[in-house]
Amino acid sequence: MSKKYCYLFTEGNAGMRELLGGKGANLAEMTNIGLPVPQGFTITTEACTQYYEDDQKINDGIMAEIMEYIEKMEQITGKKFGDLENPLLVSVRSGARASMPGMMDTILNLGLNETVVEVLARKSGNPRWAYDCYRRFIQMYSDVVMEVGKKYFEQLIDRMKAQKGVTLDVDLTAEDLKTLAGQFKDEYQSKIGQAFPSDPKEQLMGAIKAVFRSWDNPRANVYRRDNDIPYSWGTAVNVQSMAFGNMGEDCGTGVAFTRNPATGEKKLFGEFLTNAQGEDVVAGVRTPMPISQMAEKFPEAFAQFQKVCAILEDHYRDMQDMEFTVENGKLYMLQTRNGKRTPASALKIACDLVDEGQISEEKAVSMIEPRSLDTLLHPQFDGKVLKATPVIGSALAASPGAACGKIVFTAEDAKAWAERGEKVVLVRLETSPEDIEGMKAAQGILTVRGGMTSHAAVVARGMGKCCVSGCAAIKMDEEGKCFELSGKTFREGDWLSLDGSTGKIYDGAIPTVDAVIGGEFGRVMGWCDKYRRLQVRTNADTPYDAAQARTFGAQGIGLCRTEHMFFNEDRIPAIREMICSETVEQREKALAKLEPMQRGDFEGIYEAMEGCPVTIRFLDPPLHEFLPTDEADIALLAKDLGKTVADIKNIIASLHEFNPMMGHRGCRLAVTYPEIAAMQTRAVIKAALNVQARHPDWNMVPEIMIPLVGEVKELRYVKGVVVKTADEIIAAAGSSMKYLVGTMIEIPRAALTADEIAKEADFFSFGTNDLTQMTFGFSRDDAGKFLGAYYDKKIYENDPFAKLDQTGVGRLVDMACKLGRSTNSTLHLGICGEHGGDPASVEFCHRTGLDYVSCSPFRVPIARLAAAQAAIKCNNEAAAQK
Ligand code: PEP
Numbered sequence: 001m002s003k004k005y006c007y008l009f010t011e012g013n014a015g016m017r018e019l020l021g022g023k024g025a026n027l028a029e030m031t032n033i034g035l036p037v038p039q040g041f042t043i044t045t046e047a048c049t050q051y052y053e054d055d056q057k058i059n060d061g062i063m064a065e066i067m068e069y070i071e072k073m074e075q076i077t078g079k080k081f082g083d084l085e086n087p088l089l090v091s092v093r094s095g096a097r098a099s100m101p102g103m104m105d106t107i108l109n110l111g112l113n114e115t116v117v118e119v120l121a122r123k124s125g126n127p128r129w130a131y132d133c134y135r136r137f138i139q140m141y142s143d144v145v146m147e148v149g150k151k152y153f154e155q156l157i158d159r160m161k162a163q164k165g166v167t168l169d170v171d172l173t174a175e176d177l178k179t180l181a182g183q184f185k186d187e188y189q190s191k192i193g194q195a196f197p198s199d200p201k202e203q204l205m206g207a208i209k210a211v212f213r214s215w216d217n218p219r220a221n222v223y224r225r226d227n228d229i230p231y232s233w234g235t236a237v238n239v240q241s242m243a244f245g246n247m248g249e250d251c252g253t254g255v256a257f258t259r260n261p262a263t264g265e266k267k268l269f270g271e272f273l274t275n276a277q278g279e280d281v282v283a284g285v286r287t288p289m290p291i292s293q294m295a296e297k298f299p300e301a302f303a304q305f306q307k308v309c310a311i312l313e314d315h316y317r318d319m320q321d322m323e324f325t326v327e328n329g330k331l332y333m334l335q336t337r338n339g340k341r342t343p344a345s346a347l348k349i350a351c352d353l354v355d356e357g358q359i360s361e362e363k364a365v366s367m368i369e370p371r372s373l374d375t376l377l378h379p380q381f382d383g384k385v386l387k388a389t390p391v392i393g394s395a396l397a398a399s400p401g402a403a404c405g406k407i408v409f410t411a412e413d414a415k416a417w418a419e420r421g422e423k424v425v426l427v428r429l430e431t432s433p434e435d436i437e438g439m440k441a442a443q444g445i446l447t448v449r450g451g452m453t454s455h456a457a458v459v460a461r462g463m464g465k466c467c468v469s470g471c472a473a474i475k476m477d478e479e480g481k482c483f484e485l486s487g488k489t490f491r492e493g494d495w496l497s498l499d500g501s502t503g504k505i506y507d508g509a510i511p512t513v514d515a516v517i518g519g520e521f522g523r524v525m526g527w528c529d530k531y532r533r534l535q536v537r538t539n540a541d542t543p544y545d546a547a548q549a550r551t552f553g554a555q556g557i558g559l560c561r562t563e564h565m566f567f568n569e570d571r572i573p574a575i576r577e578m579i580c581s582e583t584v585e586q587r588e589k590a591l592a593k594l595e596p597m598q599r600g601d602f603e604g605i606y607e608a609m610e611g612c613p614v615t616i617r618f619l620d621p622p623l624h625e626f627l628p629t630d631e632a633d634i635a636l637l638a639k640d641l642g643k644t645v646a647d648i649k650n651i652i653a654s655l656h657e658f659n660p661m662m663g664h665r666g667c668r669l670a671v672t673y674p675e676i677a678a679m680q681t682r683a684v685i686k687a688a689l690n691v692q693a694r695h696p697d698w699n700m701v702p703e704i705m706i707p708l709v710g711e712v713k714e715l716r717y718v719k720g721v722v723v724k725t726a727d728e729i730i731a732a733a734g735s736s737m738k739y740l741v742g743t744m745i746e747i748p749r750a751a752l753t754a755d756e757i758a759k760e761a762d763f764f765s766f767g768t769n770d771l772t773q774m775t776f777g778f779s780r781d782d783a784g785k786f787l788g789a790y791y792d793k794k795i796y797e798n799d800p801f802a803k804l805d806q807t808g809v810g811r812l813v814d815m816a817c818k819l820g821r822s823t824n825s826t827l828h829l830g831i832c833g834e835h836g837g838d839p840a841s842v843e844f845c846h847r848t849g850l851d852y853v854s855c856s857p858f859r860v861p862i863a864r865l866a867a868a869q870a871a872i873k874c875n876n877e878a879a880a881q882k
């Protein structure tokens with residue numbers, strides 16, 4: 001049977017969302033349950049995908065089916081397109097599978113032309129209404145279908161109002177509106193070079209194509225990327241017979257929520273406008289009245305509406321967002337959907353619905369958007385000031401939250417200014433590990449270069465600090481301490497505001513509001529823990545971050561990047577001495593200075609984690625990162641080490657690499673300098689023994705993780721150093737403490753040979769930042785520069801460094817899990833790349849059978865929720881298959 005592309009509202013139901021889109025499925029469902037819905041039909045999402053497959057054309061088959069459904073609609077409504085007795089007017093609205101409010105287009109009053117408008121005017125005895133519809137239609141059609149800017153029509157309206165000495169649209173007379181309609185058509189003709197189409201069927205086909213086209217408009221593309229909505233879904237189109245809210249004072253239109261979307265309070269919330277059409281409420285041309293006043297104006301329709309609200313909430317068991325129209329006192333429902341809500345109200349509504357016996361805990365968990373929790377945990381801008389402040393630039397939303405402060409250009413300045421009580425925003429070309437203290441001191445970080453797994457992004461996320469990265473539009477002069485953006489020069493001390501949740505940059509100071517976590521948060525998190533299988537660990541390198549993550553519910557540390565501990569002022573001289581050593585003895589002497597410091601750090605982290613597992617990764621970055629770049633610092637180092645400046649410069653030059661990310665780093669360091677691995681092992685094991693002694697009830701099992709392994713012999717070699725060192729210390733202490741040695745899987749070769757590697761590993765932790773970098777061959781720091789072109793060309797829909805590429809990188813992960821477990825049945829599996837905190841990637845980890853995900857502290861609640869949702873979804877799928 002050939003595909004069916006059109007469905008009458010009487011033919012669909014709520015379960016047909018994929019085909020009919022959310023709006024179409026719900027219009028059908030409302031029709032089924034007997035609510036007053038103006039009838040019509042839905043053109044499926046498959047027709048939209050076919051339109052794109054056919055080079056943006058509606059093919060003959062689909063065209064014929066649409067014509068057939070127009071006839072069916074004419075029969076149902078008893079009205080006809082272009083008829084001189086009883087003309088049919090329709091609205092044409094988009095409706096994707098997932099709601100994308102305001103992203104796509106709508107056209108109202110379609111079917112009007114010179115003759116039809118006269119019929120309507122005469123038959124209704126209300127010419128003002130007829131011409132109001134007509135001018136609105138021309139305006140919307142021109143804007144949406146033919147892309148003639150709205151502003152030209154608005155200018156004509158303003159001119160007319162000025163001529164007539166009125167301020168409101170409703171004060172224009174029928175004659176005025178008739179004249180305006182004529183002016184609009186002239187405007188159309190002058191811009192398009194053709195007369196405005198008068199055939200309703202031609203109008204309809206234009207409108208349908210425009211809705212299909214709007215699926216690909218830039219704002220829809222951005223919205224989809226931000227909300228994980230695949231491009232391939234397409235949008236449906238709903239053709240619905242018009243109900244008129246603009247026929248007079250006994251008419252009106254409104255938008256309402258069954259509960260307050262801002263607070264979650266169980267009370268009807270919404271707005272209503274008399275004598276108006278839908279877009280007037282949204283456009284803000286007139287101030288609507290609160291929905292409660294509708295009770296006085298339209299008591300009957302209001303009473304009916306209240307009943308409908310109760311029916312819909314009961315039916316969908318969720319807060320509904322509805323559009324409706326009252327035509328001559330009679331109520332018509334135009335739309336219902338699960339309403340968008342603030343994160344705080346999402347939690348309250350979910351809990352209330354459970355308490356009201358409407359939904360189960362599993363359903364409550366499934367209905368909360370994991371990423372929305374970000375907003376609950378970070379400061380946000382004051383919404384009113386934000387709206388009034390122009391955006392001067394935008395880049396990657398690398399770490400959520402809001403920041404406002406005075407611009408500084410160096411980490412030292414950030415620290416110094418913060419110490420004297422100033423709020424600062426650190427603006428850098430890119431950050432490096434040396435900048436950590438400045439980043440800590442800043443309210444937020446803005447970088448010119450770098451992607452979602454760049455140093456700035458990863459570190460800021462770890463700190464829970466706002467970061468906008470990769471703003472290539474900035475012309476930076478770090479030396480001169482100024483930059484140019486949006487035609488303005490910003491200097492040190494100027495105020496700047498950043499929104500790390502949207503990636504937007506604002507000129508000036510926008511006040512921020514602190515995060516408040518309500519009681520429902522804990523309750524919902526408790527449910528998440530009950531239903532998830534995946535454990536959730538955190539990536540943390542300091543006792544402070546570890547403790548933070550613990551309060552968010554982390555069940556251990558999945559990644560402690562030890563190099564981050566080497567950059568503190570008191571440690572950097574020792575690590576530099578180690579790097580500049582010429583003999584093993586010299587190196588061991590320098591390492592001996594570092595060992596107690598590392599041990600102290602590890603003890604602090606173990607204490608903060610209260611006996612939960614802690615995975616410590618051995619030194620990973622290329623050594624040159626630790627050496628100074630500044631002349632003065634080089635001179636100082638030379639003096640400290642008793643060397644000449646030329647000696648130090650020679651060492652720096654010898655460490656130079658063309659591609660350091662693929663150079664002398666990871667386990668390659670331990671292969672060349674095994675004494676580094678030995679020192680780190682001593683610190684890990686001794687710290688664990690000390691903490692175990694202090695807390696006999698904890699079962700300390702330290703986990704040592706070797707990075708960047710690509711060959712089992714590499715792991716075997718480094719593991720040999722670790723085991724020898726660890727066993728000696730444990731034996732000397734008379735202890736029987738266990739420890740684990742595992743590896744990161746972050747090189748494709750490691751994934752491909754995982755069966756061999758697993759023989760030497762107690763655990764695998766997928767380092768999907770590097771694994772993505774090396775699988776795609778995209779630099780994690782530079783990809784931001786060209787990914788935009790990939791989105792535009794639809795080659796990739798998402799940043800693979802933010803959302804795991806399940807097709808390619810995911811296949812390697814899956815393969816490595818299977819291969820690994822085939823030779824080591826007790827192999828423990830986790831992920832510690834940035835994807836560990838991304839909800840879609842967490843679902844992938846659940847399905848792939850990983851044991852845990854690990855993410856930055858502030859993402860722990862998101863991962864707990866995403867893990868629970870994944871488990872519930874899989875259980876539901878399994879139950880449905882039985
Ligand atoms: C990774 O590569 O995914 C990882 C976690 O390590 P890093 O980001 O430190 O390279």
Ligand code: MG
Binds near residue numbers: 707746767770
């Ligand atoms: Mg890595």
